[in-house]
Amino acid sequence: MSDAVQPGAAEVRAAADALKGAIDRHLAAIERRAAAPAADAEADAEVFAAFNEMAAAGEAYDELLYDVYDEVTPFEVPETDGGAVYAGPDEPEALSVFIRRDYSVVDPRRLLAQARRVAELDPEAAVADEADVPDAAGRSMPTALGVLFGEFEADEIASRHKEFGLEEGDATLWVTAAEEPAEPGEWLAAPFEAVDPERVICRFDISEAFDGDDVESAP
Structure with missing residues (x-):
C-alpha cells in the first residue's frame, strides 16, 4: 500500500x-x-x-x-445482538423474564459455613436424601449451594453475595413479549430455550465490559 x-x-x-x-x-x-x-x-x-x-x-x-x-x-x-428490531405486540398481554447472573466462589469456607448455619436452623432446606443435612451442607459444595439457593430468593443472594463467599460477575435481564400466559408447568422442562430477538421488549446488562450498567431496549 x-x-x-x-x-x-x-x-x-x-x-x-x-x-x-x-x-x-x-x-x-x-x-x-x-x-x-x-x-x-x-x-x-x-x-x-x-x-x-x-x-x-x-x-x-x-x-x-x-x-x-x-x-x-x-x-x-461489547457486541450487540445484531440490532434486532422489536416486532411483538404494542400492548403485550403476557411477559417472560429471562435472568442470568454469574458468580465466582471466592471464599468456599464462608459459603459452607453459611449453608451449615441455614441447614441447622431449617433441616428441610437441603435435599431430603442427606442423612445429616447440616453436616453435608458444611462439607459438600453442591449441597451447600442447594441449601443457600433453596432458602434465599435470587435477588437476596445478589444483594448479600459477599456474605455467602461469592463475587458477582456479568448479569443480564431480558423482558420479552409472550403470546399468552403459559400453562402451569408448560415450560419448566426447558425454561431457557432460544429467545426470539424480535420479541425482546427491553434488556438490562451489567458487566465490567461496560464499566457500569448498560441498557439495550427494543422499540
Missing part, C-alpha cells in the same frame, strides 16, 4: 471527532427518553440506534489509532 492511501493523523482525528459526536447523540437520546412521561417505543429505538452508532464509531477509531500510532483505547464496546 502506498503512502498516499495509508491512513494518517487526519483520519485518526476525524474518527475521534465522529466518536465524540456519537457519544453526544447517545447521551442526548438517553436524556430524551428519561424525560418522557411514560414508556416511549420511539425513544427506545432511538437509544438503541445511537448505541449501535457509538459502538461502530468506537471500533473505527480504535482500529485507526492502532494502525497509525500503534496505540489502543482503554475501553471495549
Whole structure:
C-alpha cells in the first residue's frame, strides 16, 4: 500500500471527532427518553440506534489509532445482538423474564459455613436424601449451594453475595413479549430455550465490559 492511501493523523482525528459526536447523540437520546412521561417505543429505538452508532464509531477509531500510532483505547464496546428490531405486540398481554447472573466462589469456607448455619436452623432446606443435612451442607459444595439457593430468593443472594463467599460477575435481564400466559408447568422442562430477538421488549446488562450498567431496549 502506498503512502498516499495509508491512513494518517487526519483520519485518526476525524474518527475521534465522529466518536465524540456519537457519544453526544447517545447521551442526548438517553436524556430524551428519561424525560418522557411514560414508556416511549420511539425513544427506545432511538437509544438503541445511537448505541449501535457509538459502538461502530468506537471500533473505527480504535482500529485507526492502532494502525497509525500503534496505540489502543482503554475501553471495549461489547457486541450487540445484531440490532434486532422489536416486532411483538404494542400492548403485550403476557411477559417472560429471562435472568442470568454469574458468580465466582471466592471464599468456599464462608459459603459452607453459611449453608451449615441455614441447614441447622431449617433441616428441610437441603435435599431430603442427606442423612445429616447440616453436616453435608458444611462439607459438600453442591449441597451447600442447594441449601443457600433453596432458602434465599435470587435477588437476596445478589444483594448479600459477599456474605455467602461469592463475587458477582456479568448479569443480564431480558423482558420479552409472550403470546399468552403459559400453562402451569408448560415450560419448566426447558425454561431457557432460544429467545426470539424480535420479541425482546427491553434488556438490562451489567458487566465490567461496560464499566457500569448498560441498557439495550427494543422499540
